[in-house]
Amino acid sequence: MRLTPVRTRGHHPRxxxxxxxxxxxxxxxxxxxxxxxxxxxxxxxxxxxxNPPGKLADAEVIFEAEAxxxxxxxxxxxxxxxxxDGGRNVTFPAxxxxxxxxRRSFALLRPAxxxxxxxxxxxxxxxxxxxxxxxxx
Numbered sequence: 001m002r003l004t005p006v007r008t009r010g011h012h013p014r015x016x017x018x019x020x021x022x023x024x025x026x027x028x029x030x031x032x033x034x035x036x037x038x039x040x041x042x043x044x045x046x047x048x049x050x051n052p053p054g055k056l057a058d059a060e061v062i063f064e065a066e067a068x069x070x071x072x073x074x075x076x077x078x079x080x081x082x083x084x085d086g087g088r089n090v091t092f093p094a095x096x097x098x099x100x101x102x103r104r105s106f107a108l109l110r111p112a113x114x115x116x117x118x119x120x121x122x123x124x125x126x127x128x129x130x131x132x133x134x135x136x137x
Contacts (some may be wrong), residue, residue, distance in 0.1 A: 039067045042129035044080075046137075056080045056088070057133075059126045077108065080130045088130070090123045 043060040059078035063070035077093025093108040111118030 038064050040064060040125075042126055043074075044126075044130050044133040046133070054082045056082055057130055059090070059129065061122070061126075075109070078126055080126065088127055090126045092119065 041062045041064060043062055045058040045060070047055045047057050057080045058076075059080060061075040061078065063073050063075075065071050067073075075093065079091045081089045081091060083089050094105045095108060096103055096105055098104065109119070109122075
């Protein structure tokens with residue numbers, strides 16, 4: 001997959017949207033859209049309260065008009081975190097549950113093929129959007 005930065009816009013003073021083009025393989029484009037437009041954008045909502053510690057921002061993936069059946073929907077629950085070594089990490093949407101008093105997490109967005117590397121493109125897309133929003137503010 002190729003990631004293409006496009007533009008940055010904001011609707012609310014706390015919300016910044018970085019639109020990032022994802023142009024997937026021809027097979028996915030045929031299934032999702034006949035157009036070569038942008039399929040999704042990323043909205044970054046900075047964490048101004050610094051609580052919990054290390055959380056930099058929340059992120060949402062918004063599916064644009066060219067995204068076919070996902071058009072007009074948003075996927076929430078992403079977060080950008082500061083790592084102890086100074087790097088950044090993205091957590092994905094998940095739900096917590098408990099079994100015998102032990103808290104576990106159930107990932108809501110999973111790779112279809114079972115390979116963890118399938119999430120790398122969206123993770124990098126969110127990190128790029130956060131970097132552009134941070135540089136803009």
